[in-house]
Amino acid sequence: MEFGDLIKGAESEGKEKHVPYIEVGKGRGRENVDVVRVIVGKEVPHPNTTEHHIAWIELFGVKKEGQVICIGRATFGAGYANPNARFQVPIADFKAFCALAYCNIHGLWQNSIEME
Numbered sequence: 001m002e003f004g005d006l007i008k009g010a011e012s013e014g015k016e017k018h019v020p021y022i023e024v025g026k027g028r029g030r031e032n033v034d035v036v037r038v039i040v041g042k043e044v045p046h047p048n049t050t051e052h053h054i055a056w057i058e059l060f061g062v063k064k065e066g067q068v069i070c071i072g073r074a075t076f077g078a079g080y081a082n083p084n085a086r087f088q089v090p091i092a093d094f095k096a097f098c099a100l101a102y103c104n105i106h107g108l109w110q111n112s113i114e115m116e
């Protein structure tokens with residue numbers, strides 16, 4: 001088995017939604033601030049209990065020359081913190097963003113977006 005075999009995407013979704021949605025935009029209130037938001041359960045909230053929750057989200061960026069940068073990780077307190085995170089990132093440095101989300105029951109889920 002390869003590590004990549006553990007990582008699921010939109011094609012594996014069932015009733016509960018796990019794929020991390022990635023949104024790129026401008027920060028509020030300050031100029032020249034780019035942000036990447038990663039949200040699990042944007043349209044259908046994922047369960048958020050001690051028994052079943054999204055434990056963490058990680059965001060990676062792929063630089064124009066191909067280098068992979070681990071931008072950050074957000075961890076969540078089961079039952080209280082909703083699984084969404086905001087990272088302040090110089091978007092122009094990157095050609096793609098990839099996110100991983102971990103559900104304690106359903107495992108690892110990925111998504112990615114390409115920048116123009």
Ligand SMILES: [Fe+2]
Nearest residue numbers: 016103105106
């Ligand atoms: Fe789950």
